[in-house]
Amino acid sequence: MTKKIVIDPITRIEGHLRAEIEVDEDGVVKDAYVSGQLFRGIEMILKGRDPRDAGLLAGRICGVCTNSHFRAAVTSVEDAYSLKLPKNAEIIRDLMAMALFIQDHVVHFYHLHSLDFVDVTTALKADPKATSKEAHKYTQKPFRNSHSHYEAVLEKLGNFVKAGKLGPFSNGYWGHVDYKLTPEQNLIMISHYLEALKFQTNISKAVAIFGGKTPHPQSIVVGGVTSVADMLNPQRLNDYLFIIKEAKDFIERAYLPDAKLLSIAYRDEVKAGIGRANGNFLSVGGYEFEGERKLFCDGVIYNHDFETIEDFDETKITEEVDRAWYKDKMNGNVREGTLGYDEVHYTDLNEDGSLKTAKNSDKYSWVKAPRYNGKTMESGPLARVLISYTKDNTLIKSFVDEFLKETDLELMDLSTTVGRNAARAIETNYICEYIFKLVSRLIQNIKYYDTDTWVKFDFNSLEKEAKGRAFFEVPRGVLSHFINIKNARIENFSVIAPTTWNATPRNFDGLRGAYEEALVGLKIEDTSKPLEVLRVLHSFDPCLACAVHVIDADGKELSRCKIKT
Structure with a gap:
């Protein structure tokens, strides 16, 4: 006979996360459903704006990852307009990013x-x-x-x-x-x-x-830094x-x-x-060191097979919503920023307040379901270390070897x-x-x-319609921003954040995301004090503020709020 444990909210994270765990009579987790509990809709605010404002607005997606979203949004605009940045601008942006990693x-x-x-x-x-x-x-x-x-x-x-x-x-x-x-x-x-x-x-x-202030730095602009x-x-x-x-x-x-x-x-x-978790890891690499050398290697690992690493291919990314609280999926691929859902579709909880998860059609999270080559992936420091180490990145290898030697662990033990x-x-x-x-x-x-920090451009002479994207490794994992520009205004904006990958709900495929997969098989000593569950989930450093978003590609009104004072 199974017993259900509900932890809501899970604290010491950014955002609102709920976990429902099913355990057997021995306290072993047989199944888990992890749910993002707050709808935000940040990308809708960007719609219709000047593309040069994208960074300042997208930086408000999260109060922790401000610099990461700021830079990714600006870079997606620069990609749309094929702007090449001065070397100094890239270095200053990297210096801010690296300090954020450490913090x-x-x-x-x-x-x-x-x-x-x-x-x-x-x-x-x-x-x-x-x-x-x-x-x-x-x-x-x-x-x-x-x-x-x-x-x-x-x-x-x-x-x-x-x-x-x-x-x-x-x-x-x-x-x-x-x-x-x-x-x-x-x-x-x-x-x-x-x-x-x-x-x-x-x-x-x-x-x-270099950012002017933090959080929400001000110095990154389209074309460089100020x-x-x-x-x-x-x-x-x-x-x-x-x-x-x-x-x-x-x-x-x-x-x-x-x-x-x-x-x-x-x-x-x-x-x-x-x-x-399931041993599927994703990294897009980045941060140029010397020429072709980069701090992180890109790559994809399936099922802990460290001997076989595929190169990252952005065209293999899809995002679904079968079990997330959205409906009316639009066709299109994420590279072009056309992935979107017309309408939110929240389904009530069961009478006892639990999630509706009994059927494969039950929706239970505001987090969408990204997939790479049809697989759920784990993103973050672990993925970067495993992929970069296995690809023999000399910038990283000695640090990993030293740690494993001093703790008498193997590479697999990091997972x-x-x-x-x-x-x-x-x-x-x-x-x-x-x-x-x-x-x-x-x-x-x-x-x-060489003191250049900005490339001059005439915005009015740029193409009125353009599409761009940006991929970055940020503290919690892979961050990607996608932008469509029409009539010199943002027509469509989409974000897939690291926690979107790790906290993905199931989809029609039934595959668990990294959070849920890492919980299955866990032994809970005292179901009234599920410390073991918190320990596993906290190890991913959840950021639900980044993970929950929606876009409206057709300009329909999704909801209207009134605040009483």
């Missing part, structure tokens, strides 16, 4: 995900001296590793408990049997959790130096480099060692494949809940190396009097 990965690990592994209350039993000794197992120079520092952290944590409020650590499943860390390991992680709060403030400044004054100011470049050097220190002495600590402590779960965190940490580490080389290229260009 996003660190914030996700500590503030959105670490408490799935860290038992806060157990840390109060830790011995500061033993904690300092424990930290040396994972790095030669642990971050802020003095006895007095750990004593101060214990005092702060103790004050939370004495006050009867745990502050940021409230509402956890403390004492859960699936917490594996020792008191000293918990104290190390909590110490770094608190330090990461300051870290995210500083790294945000790196994005703002931050030429910052590029030519040695102090601004030094400010950026100083922030990245501080970030690199935290990553090497705290973040990466903590990922190693987690991988070793949860080794049994890793080897058991907990949180593994797990804990492994996704390891892949993020590895990726963050080598991105830091890459950033310094980017800044060096920028300085070299300036040294030889």
Whole structure:
């Protein structure tokens, strides 16, 4: 006999996510339905606008991924008009993007995900001296590793408990049997959790130096960037480099060692494949390094077959809505930006409030169903690391080899809940190396009097009808924007975000997406405290604000809202 567990909303993510899990009498997940619960319709706002405004508006798709959507939208316009950017503009955009990668990965690990592994209350039993000794197992120079520092952290944590409020650590499943860390390991992680709060403030400044502000930077424009004054100011470049050097220190002495600590402590779960999805991975590659060399390789892996990697082919992307809350599918392919649905079609929940999922025709999510070559795919740091490593990317390979050696893991072990965190940490580490080389290229260009940051163009002389697209690897995975321009206005705009790939509902094909597939077979020790479910879903770093969109290609009114004050 099966039992249903409903988690709604799932917290510590961006957006509104619901999970319905069916477990057998032994607590093993037999089926799962994961649903995006908020309709947004952002692309409709872009319809009829000047294409040069696309970035500023699309950047509001999400409050976390602002720079990613801003750049992708602007790049799709540049692709439509065949504009070639100055090298400096590409470098500055990459510098902003790389800083965002670092910020996003660190914030996700500590503030959105670490408490799935860290038992806060157990840390109060830790011995500061033993904690300092424990930290040396994972790095030669642990971050802020003095006895007095750990004593101060214990005092702060103790004050939370004495006050009867745990502050940021409230509402956890403390004492859960699936917490594996020792008191000293918990104290190390909590110490770094608190330090990461300051870290995210500083790294945000790196994005703002060239973006004007963050979130929602202002400097990316069609044809290049406007931050030429910052590029030519040695102090601004030094400010950026100083922030990245501080970030690199935290990553090497705290973040990466903590990922190693987690991988070793949860080794049994890793080897058991907990949180593994179907093994289909997608990467579009990108971020030019030297000539043809790129930071990430493009490619497609099916069923964990690392020996056979196909090149990415954008024409193989489709998007369906059979089980998503839309209807009246239009024909067309996504490359041309004509994929769209005329009308939202929300179907009520069952009387008990659960999703209607019994029949293959039941709709249960606002997230659409993208497919690559008819398959559901996993996108994100894990996909990038696996594909780039297997394609022998020399920029990445040594970082992966070192991590696997020090944790006694294999490449396949990364395709797990804990492994996704390891892949993020590895990726963050080598991105830091890459950033310094980017800044060096920028300085070299300036040294030889190349100071261009924008290509001049006459908008009124450009084609009145055009189509463009942009593909980028962003912190959570593959992001693509598609634009149709008619009469010098945006006729149609469409987005497929990383979480759209990972959170895809089933379709007529019945295939589970990565979220749902990773949950099936999971053993839940206490169905009243489904920590294991949260741990798996958080490992993907869900961003539902990015994933849920709709477009109206024919200009019909979909809904009308009135706010009472």
